[in-house]
Amino acid sequence: MNLFEAVKAAVTPRMAAERYGLPVRQGNMVCCPFxxxxxxxxKLNEEYFYCFGCGAHGDVVALTAQLFDLPPAEAAKKLAADFGIVEQKPSVLTKLKRSKSQAELESRSFRVLGDYLQILQDWKAHCAPQSPEDAINPRYAEACHMLERIENMLDILTCGTPKERAEVVTDLQKDNRLALMEARNRQIREESHGTK
Ligand SMILES: [Zn+2]
Known part of the structure; x- marks a missing residue:
């Protein structure tokens, strides 16, 4: 939440009008200062003001800006100062939550990659061509192609710096790759159970 949002969430046009000396009459009406x-x-509504006489309108920041002839950013600062509003900085708790979800993503990535690695190792062992004339089994080809990469990613998740691990996790989040890999692992497992 930035300062504009924090101010608008906390101060209604009516509160600003009262604070800045506009007598508010019945029905949230004031004499238009413009x-x-x-x-x-x-009329002072919950989120905006509107003048039926001259058409002036806007939110609480605009009201303050026009009353004091300030640019919007300065008006927001004035409101914050006058109403004691502090800009919400990410709290320690938010940071903790973020690092927790990062840890969860890492462990999920590790689990899915590890699962896939087992499948690849299995394919490499069992789908290898038996003689030079055999056509290459696509599973064997995939195993040869992917094994090293997956091992590499698992190595990083195990021994990498937080930055390196975050890169692997981010990469796996792209195009929903991790979820797709997880679903495919499951499907492969189910198929192999079915044939056994
Ligand atoms: Zn007016």
């Missing part, structure tokens, strides 16, 4: 208004023509 035109020569004798009867209250400006």
């Amino acid at each position: 035109h020569n208004d004798r009867t209250p023509s400006m």
